Amino acid sequence: MLVLQNLSNALILACTYILMAAGLTMVYGVLKVLHIAHASVYTVGAFVGVLTFSWVGNFWIALTVAMLVSGVFGVLIYRSTYFYLLNSPRTVPLIASVGMFVMFTDLLQKPFLMGAYQRAFPAGGAGLPAIKTALFSFTAKQVLILIVTVILLAIVYLILTRTKLGLSWQAASMDREMASAVGINLNQSIAANFFLGSALAGAAGVLVGVYNNSVFATMGDLPSYKAFIIIVLGGMGSLPGAILASLILAIVENFLVASIGYVLPRDSIAFLVLILMLMFRPNGLLGRE
Amino acid sequence: MAGGYFLTILIFTAMYISLALSLNILTGYAGQVSLGHAAFLGIGAYTSAVLTVRYETPFWVAFLAAILLTGLIGTFLGLPSLRVRHDFLVLATMGINFVVVSVFKYVDFFGGAMGLVNIPAPTLFGITFRGGIPYFLLTVAYALFTLLICWYLSKTWSGLAFQTIRNDEDAAASLGVNPARYKIYAFGISAALAGGVGSLYAHFLGSVFPDNFVFVESIGMLSMVIFGGIGTLRGPIVGAILLRLIPELLRFIQDYRFTFYGALLVLMMLFQPMGLLGNESWLWRQITRWFRASSHGGKETTQ
Numbered sequence: 001m002l003v004l005q006n007l008s009n010a011l012i013l014a015c016t017y018i019l020m021a022a023g024l025t026m027v028y029g030v031l032k033v034l035h036i037a038h039a040s041v042y043t044v045g046a047f048v049g050v051l052t053f054s055w056v057g058n059f060w061i062a063l064t065v066a067m068l069v070s071g072v073f074g075v076l077i078y079r080s081t082y083f084y085l086l087n088s089p090r091t092v093p094l095i096a097s098v099g100m101f102v103m104f105t106d107l108l109q110k111p112f113l114m115g116a117y118q119r120a121f122p123a124g125g126a127g128l129p130a131i132k133t134a135l136f137s138f139t140a141k142q143v144l145i146l147i148v149t150v151i152l153l154a155i156v157y158l159i160l161t162r163t164k165l166g167l168s169w170q171a172a173s174m175d176r177e178m179a180s181a182v183g184i185n186l187n188q189s190i191a192a193n194f195f196l197g198s199a200l201a202g203a204a205g206v207l208v209g210v211y212n213n214s215v216f217a218t219m220g221d222l223p224s225y226k227a228f229i230i231i232v233l234g235g236m237g238s239l240p241g242a243i244l245a246s247l248i249l250a251i252v253e254n255f256l257v258a259s260i261g262y263v264l265p266r267d268s269i270a271f272l273v274l275i276l277m278l279m280f281r282p283n284g285l286l287g288r289e
Numbered sequence: 290m291a292g293g294y295f296l297t298i299l300i301f302t303a304m305y306i307s308l309a310l311s312l313n314i315l316t317g318y319a320g321q322v323s324l325g326h327a328a329f330l331g332i333g334a335y336t337s338a339v340l341t342v343r344y345e346t347p348f349w350v351a352f353l354a355a356i357l358l359t360g361l362i363g364t365f366l367g368l369p370s371l372r373v374r375h376d377f378l379v380l381a382t383m384g385i386n387f388v389v390v391s392v393f394k395y396v397d398f399f400g401g402a403m404g405l406v407n408i409p410a411p412t413l414f415g416i417t418f419r420g421g422i423p424y425f426l427l428t429v430a431y432a433l434f435t436l437l438i439c440w441y442l443s444k445t446w447s448g449l450a451f452q453t454i455r456n457d458e459d460a461a462a463s464l465g466v467n468p469a470r471y472k473i474y475a476f477g478i479s480a481a482l483a484g485g486v487g488s489l490y491a492h493f494l495g496s497v498f499p500d501n502f503v504f505v506e507s508i509g510m511l512s513m514v515i516f517g518g519i520g521t522l523r524g525p526i527v528g529a530i531l532l533r534l535i536p537e538l539l540r541f542i543q544d545y546r547f548t549f550y551g552a553l554l555v556l557m558m559l560f561q562p563m564g565l566l567g568n569e570s571w572l573w574r575q576i577t578r579w580f581r582a583s584s585h586g587g588k589e590t591t592q
Contacts, residue, residue, distance in 0.1 A: 034376050034379060034380070081555060081558070081559065084559055085558065085559070088558075088562060089562075090376070091322050092558050092562050093558070094322065094376070094379060095322070095511070095515060095554055095558050096554065096555045096558035096559070098324065098508055098511070098551075098554060099508075099512075099550070099551040099552065099553070099554025099555040099558065100551060100555055101551070102505055102508045102547050102548075102550060102551035102554070103547070103548050103550075103551025103552050103555070104551070105505070105547070106505075106545065106546075106547035106548040106551065107545075107548050110544075110545075221504065222387070225383060225384065225387055228380050228383070229380070229384070232377060232380060236376070268387075268388045268391055268392070270384075271384040271385075271387065271388045274380065274381065274384055275369055275381065275384070278369050278377055278381060
């Protein structure tokens with residue numbers, strides 16, 4: 001039954017990957033920019049979440065505030081940099097993104113923001129019950145992550161398939177110029193895209209913060225990098241691909257660590273998967289072309 | 290670490306000039322943006338440290354081994370670049386950095402998070418370079434060596450080949466330039482040169498820690514190349530000097546060094562994507578115009 005327990009653990013890990021990668025792959029779909037500063041949005045989300053929680057003591061309010069703030073933060077990132085670099089060679093917005101990531105990470109570590117220490121995020125399971133069956137079990141925290149992820153993904157799915165906004169993103173991801181030629185307000189559309197994607201990253205930050213009961217300034221480094229691997233695996237810009245790749249990566253990591261132990265540092269597994277993928281299937285699992 | 294405070298700054302500046310120049314071969318000449326150059330610095334440093342501390346190898350053997358091994362690993366890691374381009378490669382280089390640091394951190398052979406200490410000072414031809422002016426001269430000599438290689442690469446046929454690959458890989462291939470071969474060259478040479486700096490770095494500090502070679506350090510090096518002017522010889526040198534010296538001179542920046550680097554990258558991308566002294570940059574146009582005017586229609590100064 002260890003296998004099933006590993007699977008359910010992998011599922012929880014995958015949930016946090018999905019939320020992080022969803023925003024990234026949406027941004028990539030529309031802008032074709034590797035949005036490395038996405039990691040900062042994730043950390044800011046966790047930080048705002050833990051602050052709000054310590055004031056009001058309610059997880060759901062903290063989650064909402066964190067998502068709103070990180071959404072606005074994402075839009076600000078877009079309006080202050082990428083907006084002006086849409087027509088530059090692709091390395092230009094990439095390097096600007098790297099610059100922002102380094103700047104925010106450094107600033108967040110300063111004592112007047114998060115400082116260099118870890119904060120506890122004692123939200124527990126936000127009152128949700130634990131599930132325990134003969135085959136597998138979820139702790140209250142895991143139930144919380146599962147429920148929030150499913151709700152958010154459902155919202156994203158509805159926006160993508162049932163609204164004009166979702167349609168405008170699809171159009172923009174195919175051909176930006178053409179999209180604006182047929183009357184799509186590209187600016188609003190992209191800003192909304194950033195808002196949603198960044199809000200998801202903020203939610204991921206809050207959930208991981210609660211799960212590990214710790215929030216710190218450099219917590220975004222590895223998840224951001226793994227989120228990139230996931231969107232490469234899934235096919236850049238493909239949301240179903242990102243979900244599939246999150247599950248695969250989480251399962252591989254969980255089972256390899258469980259079976260061969262720490263022969264390889266856990267985080268290099270993702271990298272090896274990436275290299276193999278790039279060598280043999282450069283367009284990803286569900287990528288176009 | 291003997292020698293005054295000022296000399297230490299100069300030594301680091303010289304080492305970072307070599308690093309920026311070597312990164313420029315890959316990113317500037319061959320057009321492959323790398324976010325993992327600190328990994329090569331680390332591989333060189335650890336090679337040299339392990340050889341001298343654990344196997345009591347003479348410095349110069351360890352130094353050469355660092356260059357060769359890092360070059361080999363760089364060549365090997367350049368292989369994905371044959372299959373993937375642009376964004377994907379950037380991710381691969383970023384991954385190299387994370388993995389190399391985690392290997393240093395979690396493998397006991399490399400000392401783990403405690404690093405390797407008591408790395409001996411280098412001795413060459415019976416002279417011991419124990420910090421101070423001799424070590425400064427050693428690092429300057431290495432910077433000159435790097436500059437020479439960069440100059441050679443940019444002036445000979447290979448320079449043109451790199452340029453065509455950077456501009457349009459498919460066109461380059463149709464002209465008979467083999468993009469794969471030149472990209473692998475660029476990876477290998479760039480890594481090897483950084484590995485040499487790594488050896489000098491390790492023997493200067495006397496100790497190495499995984500945290501010396503993390504991702505942000507790579508960004509620091511990339512900032513130097515981009516700030517100075519990507520793809521030129523003068524750019525990385527000026528970039529390395531300014532970005533090492535400005536935080537030292539303005540103490541309040543010192544604590545915010547990476548905020549400063551990051552903001553600088555963003556501002557450069559917004560206003561001067563070619564860097565301070567790159568071809569086409571505002572300042573470089575002013576300088577060349579001024580030179581042309583003062584030499585009364587003499588030869589155009591281009592580089």
